Amino acid sequence: MSVRKQFAKYVSQNVLGMIGISLYILADTFFIAKAVGSKGITALNLVLPVYSLIFAIGAMIGVGSGIRFSIARSKGEEEADSYFPNALFFGTLIGIIFMFMGILIPNKIVAFLGGDAEIIPVGTPYTRIFMTFAPCFIWNHICNAFVRNDRAPGIAMMATLFSSLFNIVMDYVLMFPFGLGMEGAALATACSPIVGVLICCTHLFSKKSQVHLKLAKPSVKKLFHSCQVGVSAFVGEISSGVITAVFNFIILALAGNVGVAAYGVVANTALVAVSMFNGVAQGSQPLVSEYYGRGDSEKVRKILGFAVKTALIFAVGIIAMIYLGTDIIVAVFNSEEDMELASYAVTGLRLYFLGFLFAGINIVGAGVLSAVESARWAFIASILRGFVAIIACAFILSYLFGMNGVWLAFPAAEFITMVVTVVALWRGVWHPVNSNGR
Secondary structure, eight states, X not given: OOHHHHHHHHHHHHHHHHHHHHHHHHHHHHHHHHHTOHHHHHHHXXXXXXXXXXXXHHHHHXXXXXXXXXXXXXXXXXXXXXXXXXXXXXXXXXXXXXXXXXXXXXXXXXXXXXXXXXXXHHHHHHHHHHHHTHHHHHHHHHHHHHHHHTTOHHHHHHHHHHHHHHHHHHHHXXXXXXXXXXXXXXHHHHHHHHHHHHHHHHHHTSTTOOOOOOOOOOOHHHHHHHHHHHHHHHHHHHHHXXXXXXXXXXXHHHHHHHHHHHHHHHHHHHHHHHHHHXXXXXXXXXXXXXXXXXXXXXXXXXXXXXXXXXXXXXXXHHHHHHHHHHHHHHHHHOTTOOHHHHHHHHHHHHHHGGGHXXXXXXXXXXXXXXXXXXXXXXXXXXXXXXXXXXXXXXXXXXXXXXXXXXXXXXXXXXXXXHHHHHHHHIIIIISOSSTTOO
């Protein structure tokens, strides 16, 4: 199979899978808007950073360990078999910590994230339930990453799509016929990764699988080694949570709970766009890692070129759809027909989504840098995008331009990051400083 066909196969399946993840978050938002109203959207948006943190840790351990597994297998190294059990052990350990926090202090978590006396009672049950299932979310990321790196992207896609479909169906069933409200939404979301893990197991325990679950001594060194190249996946997931947390605090001061609800519409719609670029990045990663492990730098550069072009095409299409359908998108989530919320959200969508012209290159670029073990450049690009640039731009531009400045912070930060990412790709992939591209 040609490189182009391999790229099309892996990326198309991963994009569909990642869209599935974002669609069930959108389904949560839609059903909560119908059942609970703007207070429910505000509560959901306030706790979204915790959700992103759990996903980010799972992605970092899963993707990073999957990269190390793929490269070690390509080189014929025996230690390739140890990465999967090591990832599961530490993923479970971290998941249990989140689980106990969710059981013991969910109200304090909602309050810490900006919830007031009106929002805490709405957000607490949702937080308690989904955090109790934290180990399942992390297992799902790990299993999916290893299935994808074991040359079974179709099964990884099916696992993601069916878990998302399960979540959407159960959202409706538990929230409306059963009348469970926010608790129902949380329970549907919490159980969906179990479906994904079970589907992944159909490959992991098959004769075709080269991923072996063997008893092995846990290794912190191996975990750290994996997380070094998984950091871009971590930042790719956590950046949404960091951006949401920072924006929530700024918007609460500028526009109160209605502004946060409007941002909830923008942020959750943006997750669909981010998922598409994450799909391109994660779909490219197994191929890049495999060819990098073989020392075939020409094919690595070809895949990078395909990935960047695909990201740009997606960006233009996404922005066009947002501008054409802004009012429809806002109306779907504005069940109470709040004019103030609609005004904020319409402006927010049109300004915020301009950032995806640059975000696609950043997400894909960071993923490729990790896949070729260019950990330093991947870390710099990822940290700049997920933390430094976005936080600085949010505070500076909101001070200068109010709510419009909040919306423009994302495009500004992504543009700054893109400049660094292009330099990193030039030095780390196209013209590496040394043989390892570091």
